[in-house]
Amino acid sequence: MPMIFDTHAHYTAAAFDEDRDVLLSSLPARGVGLVLDCGTDLDSSLASLALAERYPFLYTAAGIHPESLIEEDASTRTRFAGDWRAEMAAIRPLYGHPKVVAVGECGLDYHWEIPREEQLALFEAEIRLALELDLPIIVHDREAHADTYALLRRYRPKGVVHCYSGSAEDVRWLTAQGLYIGFGGVTTFKNARKVLQAAAAVPEDKLLIETDAPYMAPVPFRGKRNDSSLLCHVADTLAALRGVSADQLLDQTMANGRALFGISE
Numbered sequence: 544m545p546m547i548f549d550t551h552a553h554y555t556a557a558a559f560d561e562d563r564d565v566l567l568s569s570l571p572a573r574g575v576g577l578v579l580d581c582g583t584d585l586d587s588s589l590a591s592l593a594l595a596e597r598y599p600f601l602y603t604a605a606g607i608h609p610e611s612l613i614e615e616d617a618s619t620r621t622r623f624a625g626d627w628r629a630e631m632a633a634i635r636p637l638y639g640h641p642k643v644v645a646v647g648e649c650g651l652d653y654h655w656e657i658p659r660e661e662q663l664a665l666f667e668a669e670i671r672l673a674l675e676l677d678l679p680i681i682v683h684d685r686e687a688h689a690d691t692y693a694l695l696r697r698y699r700p701k702g703v704v705h706c707y708s709g710s711a712e713d714v715r716w717l718t719a720q721g722l723y724i725g726f727g728g729v730t731t732f733k734n735a736r737k738v739l740q741a742a743a744a745v746p747e748d749k750l751l752i753e754t755d756a757p758y759m760a761p762v763p764f765r766g767k768r769n770d771s772s773l774l775c776h777v778a779d780t781l782a783a784l785r786g787v788s789a790d791q792l793l794d795q796t797m798a799n800g801r802a803l804f805g806i807s808e
C-alpha cells in the first residue's frame with residue numbers, strides 16, 4: 544500500500560505536548576510511512592532526535608531557523624544569547640547520528656523583523672556546513688526569493704525548497720540544479736492558483752509533500768492543528784493537478800524523499 548512521506552514537520556512543537564506519543568504511535572496505521580522532523584534551534588533538534596530514536600519511521604533535520612534569532616524562547620537566545628556560531632558548534636555533533644539526515648530548517652525570512660545581515664550570514668554558514676558534510680538542506684524562504692536564490696545559485700547545495708511560494712519559472716532552474724520542491728496544505732487553499740502552477744511545473748522526480756505540522760493544515764482542516772496523516776488531502780490535490788493517481792503520487796514522493804535523504808527501504 545502506498546504510504547505518505549511527510550518531509551517537513553515539527554513534532555516537538557508545544558501544540559503536540561498533550562498527546563505527542565499517542566499521535567505519533569497512530570501515524571503508521573493511518574498511512575504515514577516516514578516523517579522528517581525539522582529542528583529550528585539546538586533544543587528542538589535534540590528533542591527531535593529523541594523522537595527519532597524512539598520512532599523508527601521518524602528522522603531528524605538539525606539546524607537553526609532564521610526566526611530563532613529573534614524568538615524569545617529559542618535556545619539561540621536562551622542558551623546562546625544570539626551567538627548562532629556557538630549554537631551551530633553545539634549542534635554539529637548531531638550530524639554524526641544515523642537518524643540526522645539533513646541540515647535545517649534554515650533559510651531567510653523577510654516577513655518578520657529579523658536583522659538581514661545576521662540571517663544571511665547564518666543561512667550561508669548552514670549551506671556551507673551542508674556542503675562540507677554532504678547533507679541536503681531544508682530551505683525556508685519567506686518573502687526572500689531573490690536573496691535565497693542567489694545563495695542557492697552560488698553554492699548549489701542539494702536539498703529541498705520547502706513550502707514553495709515562488710514562480711513556475713523559478714521551479715525550472717531550481718530543479719534543473721538538482722533541488723527538490725516541497726508542497727503542503729497551501730495547495731488546497733482558495734487562491735492557490737500560483738502555487739498550483741508551480742507544482743505542475745515540478746519534474747516528477749523532484750516533487751515532495753510536507754505538512755509543516757502543526758501549521759498549514761489542508762482544507763477541510765484549515766486553521767486546525769496539522770499532522771502527517773492529513774497529507775492525503777494534499778496528495779489528492781496534487782495528483783488531480785498532475786493527472787496521476789493519488790497512489791502514484793504517494794509512491795513517487797516516497798521514492799523522491801528516500802533518494803534525497805538517503806533513507807533506504
Ligand SMILES: [Zn+2]
Nearest residue numbers: 551581648755
Ligand atoms: Zn518548518
